[in-house]
Amino acid sequence: MIAQPESSFLEGTLIEIIRKVERGKIRHAVFDFDGTVSLIRDGWQNVMVPMMVDVLLEETRTNETREDLERTVVEFVDGLTGKQTIYQMIQLCEEIKKRGGAPKDPLHYKDLYNSLLLPIVDKRIARLKSGEIRAGDLRVPMSLEFLQKLRKRGVNLYLASGTDIEFVRHEAALLDVAPYFEGGIFGALRAYKDFSKAMVIQKILKDFDLSGSELLIVGDGYVEIENAKAVGAIALGVASVENNRYNMNVDKRNRLIHAGADILIPDFQEGDRLLAYLFNE
Ligand SMILES: [Mg+2]
Numbered sequence: 001m002i003a004q005p006e007s008s009f010l011e012g013t014l015i016e017i018i019r020k021v022e023r024g025k026i027r028h029a030v031f032d033f034d035g036t037v038s039l040i041r042d043g044w045q046n047v048m049v050p051m052m053v054d055v056l057l058e059e060t061r062t063n064e065t066r067e068d069l070e071r072t073v074v075e076f077v078d079g080l081t082g083k084q085t086i087y088q089m090i091q092l093c094e095e096i097k098k099r100g101g102a103p104k105d106p107l108h109y110k111d112l113y114n115s116l117l118l119p120i121v122d123k124r125i126a127r128l129k130s131g132e133i134r135a136g137d138l139r140v141p142m143s144l145e146f147l148q149k150l151r152k153r154g155v156n157l158y159l160a161s162g163t164d165i166e167f168v169r170h171e172a173a174l175l176d177v178a179p180y181f182e183g184g185i186f187g188a189l190r191a192y193k194d195f196s197k198a199m200v201i202q203k204i205l206k207d208f209d210l211s212g213s214e215l216l217i218v219g220d221g222y223v224e225i226e227n228a229k230a231v232g233a234i235a236l237g238v239a240s241v242e243n244n245r246y247n248m249n250v251d252k253r254n255r256l257i258h259a260g261a262d263i264l265i266p267d268f269q270e271g272d273r274l275l276a277y278l279f280n281e
């Protein structure tokens with residue numbers, strides 16, 4: 001854990017500078033998707049948590065109550081957020097084992113989760129297609145504009161998500177952000193060891209022979225922020241608001257600071273000020 005230095009706000013903004021970074025050198029930027037750009041899967045916890053509680057009740061002979069199990073599930077799901085979904089399912093398998101059950105393959109539970117979440121996502125997509133809501137309603141505020149302005153400054157953009165790659169590609173296209181990620185769109189694979197956000201970051205650093213301050217990493221999860229700090233990149237934390245009934249991620253800001261975020265924003269509404277700061281203009 002990185003000690004929390006004294007932070008300050010860029011004057012008159014909600015842009016919080018946790019520590020000074022080398023400015024004016026950014027050439028590449030990696031974005032997380034869910035919670036950073038997209039709100040299509042907002043509330044996914046409301047699907048994953050009860051599903052896992054049900055599995056634990058059905059597949060083990062535990063004496064714990066639904067409430068007990070819910071507490072356990074909320075804790076580990078929260079702690080693993082930002083990694084690929086499969087890691088939450090691997091932990092579910094561990095919890096089944098701990099309670100004397102014989103878990104199925106983690107992929108089985110991931111498929112079950114996807115089958116429960118998909119109708120919710122599809123409903124939002126249907127409302128988008130019918131014109132009832134606009135793409136902007138399902139994006140983190142001003143995220144599209146922020147991407148456009150980075151592209152205008154010649155920054156290469158990449159998308160790296162712990163959600164399955166097929167979904168990420170589809171949803172990024174629906175939200176009109178896909179064309180900006182010319183560097184590539186990356187997401188979870190069934191062969192889950194073949195992908196991680198850290199691997200994407202390593203590849204960019206190597207391909208372009210970058211130094212840390214030439215790379216910006218943007219995300220609302222501790223995983224990508226830790227990945228950024230591990231390679232000396234500039235870590236921009238997005239403490240976006242999430243809706244779920246378990247109060248998960250209410251302390252997003254603190255978590256992002258502890259993970260090592262250099263700069264924190266609630267969303268991209270003050271993107272121009274942030275860009276002027278980052279590019280030393
Ligand atoms: Mg995220």
